[in-house]
Amino acid sequence: MKKMFASERRKIILGKLTDQHRVTIKELSEEIKVSEATLRTDLSKMEEEGLLKRTHGGAILSEKQDSDTSxxxxxxxxxxxxxxxxxxxxxxxxxxxxxxxxxxxxxxxxxxxxxxxxxxxxxxxxxxxxxxxxxxxxxxxxxxxxxxxxxxxxxxxxxxxxxxxxxxxxxxxxxxxxxxxxxxxxxxxxxxxxxxxxxxxxxxxxxxxxxxxxxxxxxxxxxxxxxxxxxxxxxxxxxxxxxxxxxxxxxxxxxxxxxxxxxx
The missing domain is CATH 3.40.50.1360 (Rossmann fold)
Known part of the structure; x- marks a missing residue:
């Protein structure tokens, strides 16, 4: 399988968050086929950028991003x-x-x-x-x-x-x-x-x-x-x-x- 860049992974993560408002690292790991450690790094970076909020075992869409979609x-x-x-x-x-x-x-x-x-x-x-x-x-x-x-x-x-x-x-x-x-x-x-x-x-x-x-x-x-x-x-x-x-x-x-x- 072709290696996926960080930007591509994050696009998928945010796409899923937009649709369902929460994701777990476990389901992301199974879908994107990368380690949970890599995904934790992705989620931490995205939280720093205000795109999401980390939760135990996953993430939810940040309140700002959520309200922006209405x-x-x-x-x-x-x-x-x-x-x-x-x-x-x-x-x-x-x-x-x-x-x-x-x-x-x-x-x-x-x-x-x-x-x-x-x-x-x-x-x-x-x-x-x-x-x-x-x-x-x-x-x-x-x-x-x-x-x-x-x-x-x-x-x-x-x-x-x-x-x-x-x-x-x-x-x-x-x-x-x-x-x-x-x-x-x-x-x-x-x-x-x-x-x-x-x-x-x-x-x-x-x-x-x-x-x-x-x-x-x-x-x-x-x-x-x-x-x-x-x-x-x-x-x-x-x-x-x-x-x-x-x-x-x-x-x-x-x-x-x-x-x-x-x-x-």
């Missing part, structure tokens, strides 16, 4: 910042474009902004709420990607909707994430949703990441877009110095929302 919770968090970021993102739109929106709470805010705009667009999305929001505007053609409805959410996941992406030319994809780091790029907590988001990123000519300050320098389960796949980041996080320089070296455009813009 769409209702995420929608209410930092809504003011998300609205400001979305208004800035809407400035990138022009008549006749075909754009893609993921199922994040931030792009739902963008959809609410777009709905009120006098603009003609085709919008492809994996978000059920996003599709319903935009369908109220007669000038917007909405294409909802097929898939499995994610439990406790209003998003679709899985590979059922991927084939349609081969038939559409996407000018811009707007996406958010559970976390963003320079090393991992955009990361999310659902390994199943990540597969669809990877295909969405690959099908798009340009990718715009909408990230409030709580997403920056935070890692989650799995990456769906590396730094070289991101064209623009719109954020209220104060990106300065070496961080900005590293992103610009990768040709990532940074649009920062100032405090003054938040007030308006």
């Amino acid at each position: 769409f209702t919770t995420r929608e209410l968090k930092n809504r003011y910042e998300k609205a400001a970021i979305s208004k800035k993102a809407a400035e990138l739109l022009s008549n006749g474009q075909c754009i893609m929106l993921d199922s994040s709470s931030t792009t739902l805010e963008l959809a609410r902004t777009i709905k009120e705009m006098p603009i003609r667009l085709t919008v492809v999305t994996s978000g059920i709420n996003t599709a319903l929001e935009l369908n109220e505007n007669p000038n917007i053609t909405v294409i909802l990607l097929g898939g499995i409805i994610k439990k406790g959410s209003f998003s679709l996941e899985g590979s059922l909707g991927i084939n349609i992406l081969n038939q559409i030319n996407i000018d811009l994809m707007f996406t958010s994430a559970n976390g963003f780091t320079f090393e991992s790029g955009l990361t999310d907590f659902s390994v199943y949703e990540v597969e669809l988001k990877k295909a969405m990123v690959s099908a798009s000519n340009k990718v715009v990441a909408l990230l409030d300050h709580t997403k920056i320098n935070k890692n989650s389960i799995a990456s769906f877009a590396s730094i070289n796949q991101i064209d623009t980041i719109i954020t209220d996080f104060d990106m300065t110095g070496s961080y900005t320089k590293k992103l610009e070296e990768q040709n990532v455009k940074i649009i920062m929302i100032s405090t003054d813009e938040h007030v308006n």
Whole structure:
């Protein structure tokens, strides 16, 4: 059997935790085929990163990660910042474009902004709420990607909707994430949703990441877009110095929302 890297093991562990909220070292050892000692090291590292909480003989999903997976919770968090970021993102739109929106709470805010705009667009999305929001505007053609409805959410996941992406030319994809780091790029907590988001990123000519300050320098389960796949980041996080320089070296455009813009 091919040796599994630590990152691959941890992706499996977090995937199981997301689905069932607790795991034991014994069941993980049997499934992943590595020693219990190795898994204890993995769990300790992941606990240090705030991804889980160790228990006797296993682990549970950390309270923070658990609450982050609820769409209702995420929608209410930092809504003011998300609205400001979305208004800035809407400035990138022009008549006749075909754009893609993921199922994040931030792009739902963008959809609410777009709905009120006098603009003609085709919008492809994996978000059920996003599709319903935009369908109220007669000038917007909405294409909802097929898939499995994610439990406790209003998003679709899985590979059922991927084939349609081969038939559409996407000018811009707007996406958010559970976390963003320079090393991992955009990361999310659902390994199943990540597969669809990877295909969405690959099908798009340009990718715009909408990230409030709580997403920056935070890692989650799995990456769906590396730094070289991101064209623009719109954020209220104060990106300065070496961080900005590293992103610009990768040709990532940074649009920062100032405090003054938040007030308006």
